[in-house]
Amino acid sequence: MSASSVAPVAIERRHRKVPVRQRLFERWRRPLFAVIDLVVIVLAWEFVVNVAELVQPLFLPPPGEVLSAARELWASGELLANLRLSAQNWFFGYVAGGALGILLGLLVGSIATVHRLSMPLLWAAWATPLIALQPIITAWFGFGAMPIIVLVFISTVVPVALNTATGVSGVDSSLLRAGRVFGAGRTELYRKVRLPWTLPYAIGGLRMAIPTSLIGLLVGEMIGSPTGLGAMIVTSVARFRTDQTIAVVVVFVILSVVLVSLLDAVEQRVGRWRNSGTHG
Amino acid sequence: MAETVQASRTRPRPPTLSRVLAPFTWKFAVLAEVLALLLIWHVIQGMIGVWDRRFVPAPGDVIRALSDLYQTGDLMGHLTYSASNAAVGFVLAVVVGVPVGLLLGSSRWAYDIGGPPFWAMYSMPRIAFQPLLVLWMGFGSGPKIFIVFLMAVFPIAINTMDGIRGVDRSLVKAARVYGAGPVDVFFKVQLWAALPLILTGIRMGVARSMIGVVIGEFIGGSQGLGFLIYRKSGEFELDAAVGVTFLLVAIALVGMALVNLAKRVFASWYVEGAPQS
Numbered sequence: 001m002s003a004s005s006v007a008p009v010a011i012e013r014r015h016r017k018v019p020v021r022q023r024l025f026e027r028w029r030r031p032l033f034a035v036i037d038l039v040v041i042v043l044a045w046e047f048v049v050n051v052a053e054l055v056q057p058l059f060l061p062p063p064g065e066v067l068s069a070a071r072e073l074w075a076s077g078e079l080l081a082n083l084r085l086s087a088q089n090w091f092f093g094y095v096a097g098g099a100l101g102i103l104l105g106l107l108v109g110s111i112a113t114v115h116r117l118s119m120p121l122l123w124a125a126w127a128t129p130l131i132a133l134q135p136i137i138t139a140w141f142g143f144g145a146m147p148i149i150v151l152v153f154i155s156t157v158v159p160v161a162l163n164t165a166t167g168v169s170g171v172d173s174s175l176l177r178a179g180r181v182f183g184a185g186r187t188e189l190y191r192k193v194r195l196p197w198t199l200p201y202a203i204g205g206l207r208m209a210i211p212t213s214l215i216g217l218l219v220g221e222m223i224g225s226p227t228g229l230g231a232m233i234v235t236s237v238a239r240f241r242t243d244q245t246i247a248v249v250v251v252f253v254i255l256s257v258v259l260v261s262l263l264d265a266v267e268q269r270v271g272r273w274r275n276s277g278t279h280g
Numbered sequence: 281m282a283e284t285v286q287a288s289r290t291r292p293r294p295p296t297l298s299r300v301l302a303p304f305t306w307k308f309a310v311l312a313e314v315l316a317l318l319l320i321w322h323v324i325q326g327m328i329g330v331w332d333r334r335f336v337p338a339p340g341d342v343i344r345a346l347s348d349l350y351q352t353g354d355l356m357g358h359l360t361y362s363a364s365n366a367a368v369g370f371v372l373a374v375v376v377g378v379p380v381g382l383l384l385g386s387s388r389w390a391y392d393i394g395g396p397p398f399w400a401m402y403s404m405p406r407i408a409f410q411p412l413l414v415l416w417m418g419f420g421s422g423p424k425i426f427i428v429f430l431m432a433v434f435p436i437a438i439n440t441m442d443g444i445r446g447v448d449r450s451l452v453k454a455a456r457v458y459g460a461g462p463v464d465v466f467f468k469v470q471l472w473a474a475l476p477l478i479l480t481g482i483r484m485g486v487a488r489s490m491i492g493v494v495i496g497e498f499i500g501g502s503q504g505l506g507f508l509i510y511r512k513s514g515e516f517e518l519d520a521a522v523g524v525t526f527l528l529v530a531i532a533l534v535g536m537a538l539v540n541l542a543k544r545v546f547a548s549w550y551v552e553g554a555p556q557s
Contacts, residue, residue, distance in 0.1 A: 034396035041397065059416055120310045127536055128529040129490040132506065134498070135513030136521050140335060214405045215491065222411070223498055223510075230408070234499070237411035245412055253404040260403050 061243040066250070069243035078232075079251065086228040089145050090217045093152025098209065101157040102202050105164025110194070115169050122165065125158045130212075131219040138224050148220030148228070155216035160205035167201025168194055200270045207263040214256050337519035342526070345519035354508070355524075362504040363531075365421050366493045369428025373485055377433040378478060381440025386470070402438070406430045407495045414500035424496035424504070431492035432485035439481025443474030476543060476550035483539040490532045 025032075042063050048054050049062040057065065073079040108118045131151065138147045171194050179193045221230025229252050236244035301308070318339055324330050326338035333341060349355040383390045384398065409430070413423035447470045455469045497506030505524050512521040543550070 029392060030395075033392045037393065037396045116306050117309060117313050121314075124529070124533055127487040128532050129487075129494045131491060132494045132509055132525050132528055135510045136518060136525065139513045139516060139518055139521075211403070211405060215407055218405050218408055219495065219498070222407075233408055234411050237415050240415075242412065242415065249408045249412075252408050253400070256405055257400070257403050 058240060058242065061246065065243040066246045069241070070247035070250070073244060073247060079248070082228055082232050083251070083255075085145075086217060086221065086230070089148045089220070089228065090152055090213065093149040093216070094156050094209070094213050096149075097153040097156025097213065098160050098206050100153075101160025101205060101209070102164050104157065105161040105166075105202065105205070106168055106198070108161065109165035109168030109198070110190075112169075115165065119162075119165065122158065122162045126162055130154050130158065131216060134219050134223055143224055148217060148225060151216040151220040152213045153216075155212040156206075156209040159208040159212055160202065163205030163208060164198060164202045167198040167204075171197045200267065203263065203267050203270050207260070207267050210256065210259050210263055214252075214259075218252070334516060335518060337522055341519040342523040345517065346523035346527070349508075349520060349523070358503060358505050358508045358524075359527075362493050362497065362506065365424040365496070365504070366428050366489055368421075369425040369492060370432050370485065370489045372425070372429045373432035373436055373489065374482060376429070377436030377481070377485070378440050380433075381437035381478070381481070382444055382471075382474075384437065385441035385444035385474075386466075398437070402434045407491070410495050410499045419500050419502065423500065424493070427496045428489045428492035432489040435484035435488055436478070436481040439477045439484065440474065443477030443481075444470055446477065447473040476547040479539060479543040479547060483536050483543075486535040486539055487532060490528065490535075494528070 045060075046063055049057055049060055061069075070079070108114055108122070133154065134147070134151055137150050141147045141150060175193050175197065176189060179189045184192060217228075218230045218233075221228035222234050225231045229248055232248045233245055233252075236242070236248065322339045325333060325336055326340050329338075330336075337345070346355070380394075380398075384394055385391075407427065410423065410427055413426055417423045417426065451469050451473055452465055455465050460468065493504070494506040494509075497504040498510050501507040501510070505528055509521050509524045509528075512518070512524065
């Protein structure tokens with residue numbers, strides 16, 4: 001298509017009414033494809049295991065078996081009990097880690113010298129596999145809930161502190177100046193300008209901490225814990241009950257997706273998060 | 281030549297030591313801080329001994345344990361095992377992640393169809409699969425490589441996707457004006473413009489792949505640095521465990537520094553944090 005013919009067509013299209021069917025398609029395109037994806041994947045899974053018999057059901061049980069395993073685990077109360085334990089451990093670690101992370105971030109970000117001295121260390125901690133500490137933490141705290149909580153805590157503190165510090169140290173200086181012009185004192189400036197500016201960053205940090213804290217939870221439970229979802233995954237594989245394994249993994253995935261989208265929603269509400277610096 | 285130009289523009293000033301070192305001041309400060317922390321640790325544990333040193337080893341203990349491990353040859357064996365698994369998994373992640381990111385970033389259809397499973401996979405804690413991977417692939421290197429791949433591939437693909445979407449449209453238009461076809465535009469403009477973000481993703485991938493290394497060796501492992509940490513902690517040789525952990529951290533940081541170097545060489549025009557249009 002040559003360039004000269006493009007423009008008039010584009011103008012014409014803007015005035016033309018888009019047919020209802022097409023508009024509906026555009027609107028529902030994303031969810032539609034997601035549903036189609038899900039159906040195709042489940043059908044392919046079913047086909048590979050049950051129809052073509054390419055994989056032994058021991059290694060990859062068909063969807064139906066996973067579903068019945070999930071129902072069985074639910075009915076026996078095993079799933080709920082472990083889910084509750086996991087949720088407890090995660091919650092304590094995450095809340096404590098989030099609170100301390102925000103405090104630490106505020107401290108680091110508010111004082112210029114501390115900021116320059118601590119940010120490299122925080123970045124290094126963010127870049128390193130903190131879960132490698134799991135065996136050492138277990139040696140310190142013994143078996144039980146404590147090492148799991150500590151691991152979740154550590155995995156939460158670092159991203160939250162990092163993001164909060166990035167936020168509080170990067171306050172738009174014109175806002176600070178405007179505040180000063182309107183006669184705000186130091187504490188008022190901090191409370192009314194710096195903290196509101198930082199809030200989305202702190203929430204962004206909490207959002208970033210969800211996957212890392214769940215990794216901490218899983219690692220803590222998969223290694224050296226008899227209870228929790230992570231332990232269920234390990235023990236069911238050891239008993240070759242892969243149908244249960246996949247059921248628990250799916251529950252865990254749903255859990256993590258729900259938590260992430262919850263924080264996403266909060267993040268969206270609070271707004272500006274885009275230049276929070278860290279990603280992935 | 282460049283130096284003479286520089287000199288004529290600014291007044292020649294004698295390069296005093298403080299001026300030469302000025303850009304590095306904060307780096308030195310951080311280094312000094314790390315050394316100071318080590319010193320405090322040494323005073324608390326090595327000299328006073330606040331806690332039982334079997335549980336909280338002093339810096340000297342850690343160094344001694346590491347050198348012991350090195351001398352018996354254990355360390356190098358575990359190190360090469362971990363490093364080779366990590367390298368294979370990581371290269372796989374780059375080889376798969378970059379094209380996937382390019383595809384998802386440049387085609388709407390690909391994004392609408394491939395996006396949902398991609399984001400679903402991304403948002404789940406993939407290490408939950410590790411026991412299953414062991415069941416599927418055995419106790420050898422297979423699951424270790426695969427979990428490294430799984431951990432590293434997503435940040436690489438996502439950043440590539442962001443990179444290709446963020447390419448300045450005027451660059452593409454300019455290339456078109458000069459008669460570049462879609463293939464040329466892709467390989468000569470878009471790919472290069474996206475390179476800094478691709479490298480950012482690769483750096484992120486280095487960090488994530490270390491998690492994969494550790495998990496892969498914690499669960500169903502019998503070799504490697506992660507396994508070494510696990511075993512030494514179990515035997516309450518925490519000095520060795522802490523030492524190997526630090527080694528792992530050092531490897532991760534060196535790997536990321538190397539990617540940063542690559543970024544400076546191949547994308548020297550890119551300023552980190554600059555607004556992307």
